[in-house]
Amino acid sequence: MKFDLKGQDQQTKARAGILKTDHGVIETPIFMPVGTVASVKGVHQRELKNDINPDIILGNTYHLYLRPQTSILEQAGGLHKFMNWDRNILTDSGGYQVYSLSANRKIKEEGVKFKSHIDGSYHTFTPENVMEIQRSIGADIIMAFDECTPYPCDYQYAKRSMHMTHRWLDRCLLHLNKVPFKYGYSQSFFPIVQGSTYKDLRIQSAEYIANADAEGNAIGGLSVGEPAEEMYEMTEIVCRILPEDKPRYLMGVGTPINILENIALGIDMFDCVMPTRNGRNGMLFTAHGTINIKNKKWEDDFSAIDDMGITFVDTEYSKGYLKHLFSVNEMLGRQIATIHNLGFYLWLVREARKHILAGDFLTWKTQMVKQMDKRL
Known part of the structure; x- marks a missing residue:
C-alpha cells in the first residue's frame, strides 16, 4: 500500500490524499x-x-x-x-x-x-x-x-x-x-x-x-x-x-x-451504518438539511428527492412517491433511501476533497455544517 498526500488545507488539518492498493486507487x-x-x-x-x-x-x-x-x-x-x-x-x-x-x-x-x-x-x-x-x-x-x-x-x-x-x-x-x-x-x-x-x-x-x-x-x-x-x-x-x-x-x-x-x-x-440504517427508517441526508420522508408534509410533494443528488434515484423519483412507499411498507422505499444516503455521503467527502485542494475548505465546511443542521 502507498499513501501520498496531495494537499492540505492551510486553515485546518484537512488533507487530500491518494491511497493505492492492489485493488486500485482510493482518493481521500x-x-x-x-x-x-x-x-x-x-x-x-x-x-x-x-x-x-x-x-x-x-x-x-x-x-x-x-x-x-x-x-x-x-x-x-x-x-x-x-x-x-x-x-x-x-x-x-x-x-x-x-x-x-x-x-x-x-x-x-x-x-x-x-x-x-x-x-x-x-x-x-x-x-x-x-x-x-x-x-x-x-x-x-x-x-x-x-x-x-x-x-x-x-x-x-x-x-x-x-x-x-x-x-x-x-x-x-x-x-x-x-x-x-x-x-x-x-x-x-x-x-x-x-x-x-x-x-x-x-x-x-x-x-x-x-x-x-x-x-x-x-x-x-x-x-x-x-x-x-x-x-x-x-x-x-x-x-x-x-x-x-x-x-x-x-x-x-x-x-x-x-x-x-x-x-x-x-x-x-x-x-458508519448511519446512511443505510437511517435510510431504511426514512431519514434522508441532504446538503440543505435532513428529511424525515415519513412526515405527512411530503405526500403531495412531487419534486425530485434531491435535485443535487448524484444517484439515479434522486431525480427519477419524487418525495411524494418515496413517502408513499414508506407508508405502504414497500421495500423499494428503503432501497431508494439507502442509495440516496450513500450517494450523499460519497458526494460530501468528494466535495470536501475538492475544497481542500482548492484552498477554501474551511469556508465551505462552515456553510455546509450550517445547512446540514436543519430539519426540513
Missing part, C-alpha cells in the same frame, strides 16, 4: 459503505459501483466468520470474488461486535469468548486467529484485534483495556508475519488507538500505535455515546501524534457533520 478523504455480511444492505453491487461509486467498502470479521464462514470464503477465492466486488475492501477485526455483545462475552488476556447471536454456540477470538480469519476473508486492509470500551468508562478500566489492546497488537503483528497472503495480492494492517475519553490515555495509546510503524492507523472507541465535542477533542489529540505520511481512519463515525468536523482535524477514512 473517503467514506466506506458498510457491507457487514458481504452485502451493503439493500444495494446491488452494480448500483453500488455505478451510482454510489465508492473506492472502498467495509466488511465485518465477526459476521463473516459466523456466516458464510471462512471455509466458504476460501472456496470462493476470498470475499472479493464471493460478492463480485473488484475494488477495495477493509475488514474490521470484530472488536466492536464483541463490545456490543457485552452480555454474552468474557474478555481475558488470551482473547474473548463469546456466544453467537445466531445459534448460541460459543466461539473464541484471539489476536492470532483474528489475523488468520482476516487472511481468509482477503480484505485489502485488515485491522488489529482490540477491545472497544463503552462510554462512560471508568479510568482504571480504560487504562487496563488500553494496555491489553497494545499487548494484543504485538501478538497480531507477530502472528501476521507467520500467515501468508492467500489470494495473490497483499493486505495492509492498521492498529487501533484506544483510551476512551481520557486525554493522557489517548496520548499514550497514539504514541504506542505510531511506534508500531504500520501502513496506516485507526482510532477506535469513539462514537459510542460520548458527546460530539469529546469525540473531536480526542481525535485532535490523537491526530497530533499519528504520523502525517500514513492514512488515519476514524472507526464508526458518523453523521455528515461529524465527518466534516473530523476531516478538518486530519482524518482520512470513515465508515
